[in-house]
Amino acid sequence: MARAEGAAVSATRAGFVALAGRPNVGKSTIVNAIVGQKVAIVSDKPQTTRRAIRGVATRDDVQLVLTDLPGVQKPLDTLTERMQRRVERELAETDVALMVLNAEQGVGPGDRFIARALQNAPCPVVVAxxxxxxxxxxxxxxxxxxVSELGVGDEIFPVSARKGTGIDALAxxxxxxxxxxxxLFDAADHSDLSPYVHLAELIREQVLRRTFxxxxxxVEVVVDEVDTAREGLTIVHAHAWVETESQKGILVGAGGRMIRQIGTGARKELQRELGTKVHLDLIVRVRRGWRGDDALLDRLGFDA
Structure with a gap:
């Protein structure tokens, strides 16, 4: 993604907005709603968001760079330790912190922990x-x-990211x-994810929707190659890492049924994204303990 050049400081405004919240409160859906298109995958599973995905929303002379952080949680392995460190770094460097809570679940210990962390934040704090x-x-x-009794945030916005209610006022x-x-980014950009990573995330979303x-x-999905040599057809070569043979068996399913369902769902998302017919070549591979493998995590792009 190219950085924009030549804009006068006095003519424009722009800033990073970091979304903080417990897993599964709807941060990704809020980012997508404000950006106006899908830049972050959505699932009801915790750990859906593993990277600090940035969505870019631009209006005339103002730009928001929304960082969909992994849900704040107790680190359980090397992967979640890296996720948590990324959350802390992003919050320390952001221009605005947006704390997101789930109205249906109410305020819990995790929300109180995040609120305490934000009370002394050096930037404005907004609550959704x-x-x-x-x-x-x-x-x-x-x-x-x-939520008001948490004592954090200058403004509180009730929203439904799924239906769009209150999103315009928040934005x-x-x-x-x-x-x-x-x-900070070109006005035409909507995300800072590389195309391969974005496609891989769309495939992983289908895994999340069908497994328990x-x-x-x-599971982590990696796109190895995108072949556009044939007009009107894109061939996507990808593989999914799992940690055990039993997980591979579940992901493949009896007679290959599960992987076919994942592939069918993923192809629809990829076709919507790429605007062409898609052939998806998805292979499941076992890499024992990949979530604790620093070398592999480096290669997959998870910051240390």
Whole structure:
């Protein structure tokens, strides 16, 4: 992604907005809603977001660079340790912190931990209470009161990222508080993910939607090659890492049924993204303990 050049500081404003919250509160859906297109995959599984995915939203002379951070959690292995360190670095360097909570779940210990971490933040803190569409008015009021008692954030916005309710008001506020700056990315860009990583994430999303227990967390998808030699057809060569033969068996499924379902779902997403017919060549491979393998994590692009 190219950096924009030549914009006068006084003419434009731009800033980074880091989203902090427990796993599965809807940060990715909020990023997609503000950007206006899918830049982060969405699932009801924790650890869906492993990288600090940046979505870029530009309006006239203002630009937001939204960082969809991994959900704040207790590190369990080398992978989640790296994820947690990335969260801490991003929050220390951001222009605005956006704390996201799940209205349906209410305020929990994890939310209080994040709120304490943000109380002394050197940047403005905004709070979004997501999934209000799942509550009636009385319960929304109770949820907002509980959030206000956390003592963090200058503004609290009730939103439904899934339905779009309240997203415009939240985005308007974020656009209004970023500092004067040249644009950080080209106005036409929507994400800083490399094309191969973005395609791999779309495939992994289909794995997350169809697998349960440990399997979703033990899978990482890598796109090795994208062949566009034939007009109107894109061939995507990818493989999925798992940690054990039993996980491979689950992912492949009886008679290859599961991997075919994953491939069918992934092809639809890839075709929507690429605008062509897609042939997906997806191979499952076993790499024992990959989440604790520093060399592999480096190669996969997870910052140390």
């Amino acid at each position: 209470v997501n999934k209000v569409d799942r509550l009636d008015r009385a319960h929304i009021i109770v949820a907002l009161q509980a 308007d506020h974020l656009f209004s508080i970023v500092p004067e700056s040249p644009f 227990q440990e399997v979703p967390h033990a």
